[in-house]
Amino acid sequence: MDRNILEFATLLRKAGVKVSHSEVADSLQALSLAGLEKGVFYDSLAVTMVKDWSDFNIFDKIFNYYFDPEFFGHREEALKRWPKLMLPLQGESGCSGSDPVSGKGRSQDSEHDAGTDRGRSTGFGQGQGLATAAIDDFMQVVKIGCHEDMADIVKKGVKSLGAIREEDLRDMKAAVRQVKVFLEWNMGVYRLEREACEVDESVSLKWQERLTEMEEMLYRELEKAIINQLGQEALDTILFRENLNEIDFYSISAPQTAEIKKKISKLAHKLATRLSFRRRRAKHGKIDLPKTIRKSMATGGVPIKPAFRDRYPTRPEIVILCDISGSVRIFSEFMLQLVYSIQNRFVHVRSFVFVDTPDEVTQYMHNREIEDGIRDIYNKARFSKTAFSDYGQMFIEFCENYLAVLNKKTTLIVIGDARNNYHRAHTDYYQKMCEEVKKVIWLNPEPSENWDNEDSIMSVYGPFCHQVFECRNLQQLDRVARKII
Amino acid sequence: MFGSIPEVKARLTKQNYLINNRVATAVYLAVNLQKPLLIEGPAGVGKTQLAKAVAKAMDTELIRLQCYEGLDESKALFEWNYQKQLLRIQANHLTEKTWEETKANIFSEDFYLARPLLKALRAERPVVLLVDELDKSDEEFESFLLEALSDYQVSIPELGTVKATSIPVVILTSNNYRDFSDALKRRCIHLYIDYPSFDRELAIVRLKVPGIKEALSERMVAFVQSLRKMGLKKAPSISETLDWARTLVLLGADSLDEELVTNTVNILLKYQQDIKKVEERIGGLLPE
Incomplete structure (x- = not known):
C-alpha cells in the first residue's frame, strides 16, 4: 500500500499538484487511523494531499485512473511490460459488448452519487440505444440526467473511435470532435438550446449543467482509453497536460479553460493586494531634503533623523490591443479578464480588439461582468473585414482613428502572435504609435522557437517594443503580470 | 476526542450541524492526528459554525481569534499589562524598593494579558481554537502562526518558550481572499466546503x-x-x-x-x- 500511495503522489506531482513528503506521511498516518474503506480512503487522501481546492478536480481524475480496478489489478505486471499486456484487454472488452466494462464503470460511478436510483437506467441504455438515432439518445439522456446513462453514451462514443492511435493523444481535441460527430453532440446541443426557450429556466439550467458534466466525462473516458492503450508514457503526457501552470494556452480543453479562469481571478487578487501591502510598508529610499532640513531646525540645525519621500504609487494608463483571431483568442480573453479584474489599479484602461481592423471595446467591459463583456465583443464589435489577421493594416487604421488615445503616460500592451499572413508589415505606423507612449510591451502566446517561422514577423515589430515576452502558459503569465503591473 | 468517523457525524448532528462524509473524515483526522484543520469555501456555508459545533460536540471551550489586516502578536498572543506595571512601579516608589527588585517583579506572569493564542495553549484541557478568516491577516502573522501550529509552542522573549499544556484542536477558516504559503498548507488537513446538495x-x-x-x-x-x-x-x-x-x-x-x-x-x-x-x-x- 505504501508504495501505491507514493506512486500516486508522484503522479499528482507530475500534474502540478504540490505534494510534499510530509503530506505523504500524513496521508499514510491518516489511512492507518481511518481505515481503507472506499469512501473513507478517498476522503482521507483528499484532505491530506490536496491543499488547494482548484487542484481538487485533478486529484479526483488521477484517483479514478490510478485506483481504477481495471487498471490497478494489472499494475504489477503492467509496469514491467505494459503495452503488450494492456492491448488484448482492451480488444476483448471491445468485442464482448458493453456488459463487463460498463458494469464496472457503473459501480465506480454510483459510488460518488449514492442518490440516483439504479433501477431507472437499466431499460434505457441497451433497449433503445441502437434503434433510434443518436441524437434522440443524446437529448433523452441530457433531459433525464441519470449518471449511468450519461456514462454509457460517452462510452459508446469513445468506442466509436475504434483503436486508439498516437494521434489521438497528440491531438485530443480532434478525437473529441470525432466522438461528438458520432454522437451528433452539437446537433443535440443546438436542439436543446432551441427547446430551452420553451421550458422553465430551472430545467434548462439543469440541462446546461449536465452538458458540461458530460463533456468532462467524455474527456475522462477518452483519456482512460488512451492510457489503457498506449501505456505509461501516455499517462505522463496526459498528466503533464493537467498541469495548468505549464500547459500551453493553445492546447487547453474546455473544462480547463474554466479552471484557468479561476486561477486568473486568483492571480488578479494576488496582484491587487500585493501592491497595497508594499505601498503601506515601504517608506524608505529617497531622502526628502527640504523636509529633513525643516525637521533639523528643532535640533539646532543638526539633521538627526532624515525624512523620506512619500512613495506615490504609479498608476499607469493602460491601452491594451488584443488580437482575437482564432489562434490567440483564448489568450486575449485571459488577458482581458486579468486586466479588468484589477482595473482599479490603473487610471484607466482602454481596450481594443482586432483581426485586421481595430475597434474599441472599452465600453463593453466597463463595470460589467467580464464574461458578459467578452460575449458582447464578439457580438457587437467590428474587428474583422477579411477574417485574416493583418497587423500592418490594423496599425494604419489605429493611427488614423485612435492615435489620440496614446500619450506619454500610457503603457501600450499588444497581444498577438505577429502572424501577418504575408501582408505588408507597415512598421512606420507601428513606430509612430510606439513613439507616442511611455512603454510598449508585446506579449506573444506562441513558443519563442516558432517566432519568425512561416508568416510570423515578430522580429520586425520586436525592436520597437520596450519588452517582448513569450507568454504561453499560466506560469509565464504570472511572471509577466508581476513585471508589468 | 472522537473514536470513529461515524461518531463524529453522530455527535455533530446532535449539535444540529449536518455534515457529509468528507467533512466528518477531515474533522476526525484533524482531531486525532493533532493537526490544524484549514477550511476553505464560499462565505456562508458554515465554516465558522463547524468550529462552534465541534467545540460543543467535544464539550469544551471555543476560543476565537478573529483575523484582520494589521493583527499582530500583541493582540493574538499576549501583551504586557502596561497600566498594571505602571501602578506597581509607582507603588514600589513609596516603599523605597530598589530598581532591580521592581524590574524583576514587573515582568512576571502577574503582569501580562493572555490573548487567544496563549489562552488556548495554556488551557487546562484541550480547547477548540478557531482562527477565523486567516486570509484577512498579513503574511507576517501567518508565518508567526506557523511556529504555534507546528510544535504547539510559542516563544516570548521575556518568558522563554511556552509549551502547550494541552494540545488544542485548531480550526482555520479562509474565504480565499489570498493564498497561503505552502509551509502553512503543508501542516494542515485541508477541507473545502462547497454549497450543499x-x-x-x-x-x-x-x-x-x-x-x-x-x-x-x-x-x-x-x-x-x-x-x-x-x-x-x-x-x-x-x-x-x-x-x-x-x-x-x-x-x-x-x-x-x-x-x-x-x-x-x-x-x-x-x-x-x-x-x-x-x-x-x-x-x-x-x-x-
Whole structure:
C-alpha cells in the first residue's frame, strides 16, 4: 500500500499538484487511523494531499485512473511490460459488448452519487440505444440526467473511435470532435438550446449543467482509453497536460479553460493586494531634503533623523490591443479578464480588439461582468473585414482613428502572435504609435522557437517594443503580470 | 476526542450541524492526528459554525481569534499589562524598593494579558481554537502562526518558550481572499466546503427552521439550487437560505409565488445586478 500511495503522489506531482513528503506521511498516518474503506480512503487522501481546492478536480481524475480496478489489478505486471499486456484487454472488452466494462464503470460511478436510483437506467441504455438515432439518445439522456446513462453514451462514443492511435493523444481535441460527430453532440446541443426557450429556466439550467458534466466525462473516458492503450508514457503526457501552470494556452480543453479562469481571478487578487501591502510598508529610499532640513531646525540645525519621500504609487494608463483571431483568442480573453479584474489599479484602461481592423471595446467591459463583456465583443464589435489577421493594416487604421488615445503616460500592451499572413508589415505606423507612449510591451502566446517561422514577423515589430515576452502558459503569465503591473 | 468517523457525524448532528462524509473524515483526522484543520469555501456555508459545533460536540471551550489586516502578536498572543506595571512601579516608589527588585517583579506572569493564542495553549484541557478568516491577516502573522501550529509552542522573549499544556484542536477558516504559503498548507488537513446538495440543504432547512411547511421548504430549496447554477456574482449560501426560510415563515407563507419571491429575493442576493438578472427570469425559475 505504501508504495501505491507514493506512486500516486508522484503522479499528482507530475500534474502540478504540490505534494510534499510530509503530506505523504500524513496521508499514510491518516489511512492507518481511518481505515481503507472506499469512501473513507478517498476522503482521507483528499484532505491530506490536496491543499488547494482548484487542484481538487485533478486529484479526483488521477484517483479514478490510478485506483481504477481495471487498471490497478494489472499494475504489477503492467509496469514491467505494459503495452503488450494492456492491448488484448482492451480488444476483448471491445468485442464482448458493453456488459463487463460498463458494469464496472457503473459501480465506480454510483459510488460518488449514492442518490440516483439504479433501477431507472437499466431499460434505457441497451433497449433503445441502437434503434433510434443518436441524437434522440443524446437529448433523452441530457433531459433525464441519470449518471449511468450519461456514462454509457460517452462510452459508446469513445468506442466509436475504434483503436486508439498516437494521434489521438497528440491531438485530443480532434478525437473529441470525432466522438461528438458520432454522437451528433452539437446537433443535440443546438436542439436543446432551441427547446430551452420553451421550458422553465430551472430545467434548462439543469440541462446546461449536465452538458458540461458530460463533456468532462467524455474527456475522462477518452483519456482512460488512451492510457489503457498506449501505456505509461501516455499517462505522463496526459498528466503533464493537467498541469495548468505549464500547459500551453493553445492546447487547453474546455473544462480547463474554466479552471484557468479561476486561477486568473486568483492571480488578479494576488496582484491587487500585493501592491497595497508594499505601498503601506515601504517608506524608505529617497531622502526628502527640504523636509529633513525643516525637521533639523528643532535640533539646532543638526539633521538627526532624515525624512523620506512619500512613495506615490504609479498608476499607469493602460491601452491594451488584443488580437482575437482564432489562434490567440483564448489568450486575449485571459488577458482581458486579468486586466479588468484589477482595473482599479490603473487610471484607466482602454481596450481594443482586432483581426485586421481595430475597434474599441472599452465600453463593453466597463463595470460589467467580464464574461458578459467578452460575449458582447464578439457580438457587437467590428474587428474583422477579411477574417485574416493583418497587423500592418490594423496599425494604419489605429493611427488614423485612435492615435489620440496614446500619450506619454500610457503603457501600450499588444497581444498577438505577429502572424501577418504575408501582408505588408507597415512598421512606420507601428513606430509612430510606439513613439507616442511611455512603454510598449508585446506579449506573444506562441513558443519563442516558432517566432519568425512561416508568416510570423515578430522580429520586425520586436525592436520597437520596450519588452517582448513569450507568454504561453499560466506560469509565464504570472511572471509577466508581476513585471508589468 | 472522537473514536470513529461515524461518531463524529453522530455527535455533530446532535449539535444540529449536518455534515457529509468528507467533512466528518477531515474533522476526525484533524482531531486525532493533532493537526490544524484549514477550511476553505464560499462565505456562508458554515465554516465558522463547524468550529462552534465541534467545540460543543467535544464539550469544551471555543476560543476565537478573529483575523484582520494589521493583527499582530500583541493582540493574538499576549501583551504586557502596561497600566498594571505602571501602578506597581509607582507603588514600589513609596516603599523605597530598589530598581532591580521592581524590574524583576514587573515582568512576571502577574503582569501580562493572555490573548487567544496563549489562552488556548495554556488551557487546562484541550480547547477548540478557531482562527477565523486567516486570509484577512498579513503574511507576517501567518508565518508567526506557523511556529504555534507546528510544535504547539510559542516563544516570548521575556518568558522563554511556552509549551502547550494541552494540545488544542485548531480550526482555520479562509474565504480565499489570498493564498497561503505552502509551509502553512503543508501542516494542515485541508477541507473545502462547497454549497450543499439538494437533499442536504433541505435537511438543514428543516432542522434549523422547524416551523416551515414541508412543501414550501422543498420548493424554496429547489429555487435556491437553481439560482446557484445561474452564474451569479455572489450565489446564495446556506446562511442566506436559512434567513430566507425564516422570513417566509415569519410572513406566514404557504407557497412560493412570483410576487412573494420578487419582494423577498433581496435576502438571498446581495448585488443589484444579480437581483436584476433573477427578477427578469423569475417566472421560469419557479418550479410548477
